[in-house]
Amino acid sequence: MKQITTKDNSITYHNEQYDETYHSNSGAIEEAQKKFVDACKIREFVKDKYSITILDVCFGLGYNTAVAIDNILAVNPQCKITVVALENDMKILEEIDKINPNIKSYVLIKDLIKKRDNNEFNIINFPVKIKLLLGDARETIKQVTEKIDFVFLDPFSPKKCPELWTDEFFKDIYTIMRPGSKLATYSCARIVRDNLTKAGFSVSDGPIVGRRAPGTIGIKE
Ligand SMILES: C[S@@+](CC[C@H](N)C(=O)[O-])C[C@H]1O[C@@H](n2cnc3c(N)ncnc32)[C@H](O)[C@@H]1O
Structure with missing residues (x-):
């Protein structure tokens, strides 16, 4: 897999099957911060949360x-954090050991992959718990039993990976979200917003980062 250095100096990769990069060229870490963490207002949320x-x-x-x-622990070091992650490609997970992005908590991500037990990926490092479900997200979403406060929706583009932008898949996500919870994605494509609306979300603009179009926020009222 070909490594690419993005404009904030963080590493991403090019995926040959999809002919797309895993992050935008304007900055891979910047994208995580602005399009997902800031877009969801996670720092504000965890200030007074357990x-x-x-x-x-x-x-x-x-x-x-x-x-x-990193953001949550900076604001509230006692906050219990549970992450449920969905991914189907072992090849990209194997790259995690080879990179050292400038993110403090990345040691936890490396640990998650190192401590793999067959197809089980789990780590508990108080106050953080991460569980990764390996497989097609349209199937693994059905195994999620946790009630979700925030969703980061980050597939390849709707053109290249349409199966992860359907109203059916969005409905499965919506079902496990708490009332008042938020989904963030980088895409503002018409089909994405229409399908989010069909699934029950209230849709609004997310932040503009590194390109002219805004992302999208879906709220479960
Ligand atoms: C744009 S990249 C995500 C980048 C990632 N959020 C990060 O911070 O590095 C899209 C990811 O979706 C995964 N993917 C594609 N189809 C999938 C599917 N059906 N189920 C689960 N994951 C899938 C790809 O393997 C790829 O890792």
Whole structure:
């Protein structure tokens, strides 16, 4: 897999099957921070919370999860953090051991992959718990029993990976979210917003980062 250095100096990869990169060229870590963590207003949420549960759809290199954990612990070091991650490609997970992004909590992501037990990926390192479900997210989403506060929705583009942008898949995500919870994604494509609306979400603009179009926020009212 070909490594690429993005404009904030963080590493991403090019996926040959999809002919797409895992992150935007403007900055892989910046994308995690702005399009997912800031877009969800996670720092504000955890100020007075005892716990938070995040669903990371399309875990890839785990940047979104690791950056979220850094932000949460900076604001509230006692906050119990549960992350459920969905990913189907062992090849990208194997790259995690080879990179050292400038994210404090990345040691936890490395541990998660190292401590793999057959197809089970679990770590508990108080106050953080991460569980990764390996397989097609359209199937593994049905195994999630946790009630979710925030969803990071980060598949390849709707053009290249349409199966993860359907109203059926969004409905399965919606079902396990708590009332008032938020989903963030980088795409503002019409089909994405229409399908989120069909699944029950209230849709609004997310932040604009590194390109002209905004991302999208879906709220479960
Ligand atoms: C844009 S990348 C995600 C980048 C990631 N969030 C990160 O921070 O590195 C999209 C990811 O979706 C995964 N993917 C593609 N199809 C999938 C499926 N059906 N189920 C689960 N994951 C899938 C790919 O393997 C890839 O890792």
